[in-house]
Amino acid sequence: MAVHRVDTLLAPYVRLITFVGSALFVSIYVINFIRFLKDFDTFTKMMERFQLPCPRVMAAGGLLFMSAGSAFYLTGIPIWMLLGTVLLLMFLIASTFFGHYKPWMQSNDLNHFFMMLKNIGMCGHCLATVGFELSQTGAVPDADTVGRSLHEMLEAYWASFRPCSWILQSSGMVLFTAPFLFSCLHYTMDINQLVGMIREPGLGRCTARLCALLVVMLLLVSSFLYMSGVAILVEFGALGFLSFLLVSTYFSHLKPYLQSGEKIHYLHIQKNLSLAGGCVMVLGVAIFEGGRS
DSSP: OHHHHHHHHHGGGHHHHHHHHHHHHHHHHHHHHHHHHHTHHHHHHHHHHTTOSSHHHHHHHHHHHHHHHHHHHHHOOHHHHHHHHHHHHHHHHHHHIIIIIHHHHHHOOHHHHHHHHHHHHHHHHHHHHHHHHHHHSOOOOOTTTTTSOHHHHHHHHHHTTGGGHHHHHHHHHHHHTHHHHHHHHHHHHTHHHHHHHHHTTSOOHHHHHHHHHHHHHHHHHHHHHHHHOOHHHHHHHHHHHHHHHHHHHIIIIIHHHHHHOOHHHHHHHHHHHHHHHHHHHHHHHHHHHHHHO
């Protein structure tokens, strides 16, 4: 009842919450679009290292996918948001394979493995978004109305995929938990590493071990709640993920980045912000469903 009351109070701000989440989710694409647009030659050389044909064309295509995908995604209009999500997903799959999977297979660098897991989580959010937005589309327009406008053509196209919406949404939510479940498994197998990280601010050993146990339980429980698909449980799962992301980003990446300036920490911050944006978006949807029920 208490959660229902909170959802009802927050219901008028759902649009703002989901927009903030959307902005956070696409922030990594916007930042990299600006960075690579300013230094297009570096982006082209990256395509050459990936051994892709026509590297300048591929680089220009990447910039187009990032910019158009982000712009469409931020509209919040189901038809155009679907198009933006697909563009971002295609770019994300390619960048994950060439930028992290192949280097990880060649060098066994765990940083690439962790980046790949976070990208899988972001892919999961894209799939879940596609599934949710497909369920918001209308019926397939009659043949006479198709072709009147690009909007109607897209509406007819996306509406034909509506039967797959539940599958896409469910599989996307499962994939989103990948980085959190792996972190849970990783910390469980090496709890002393997590205890050492928690002790850095000056906590005692017993307190640090208790906090480490709570972190592992938070990740495990939040993952199962998130995958349940039940609005109120998903809400608690997203809150758990968001809490973990905020704390881990600050202590594991922001502080080290400010001290050392290492680029790897900056990249992790970007991906964590994007994952946090996905959590905020899901919170907005869950609050809307909870306030309406």
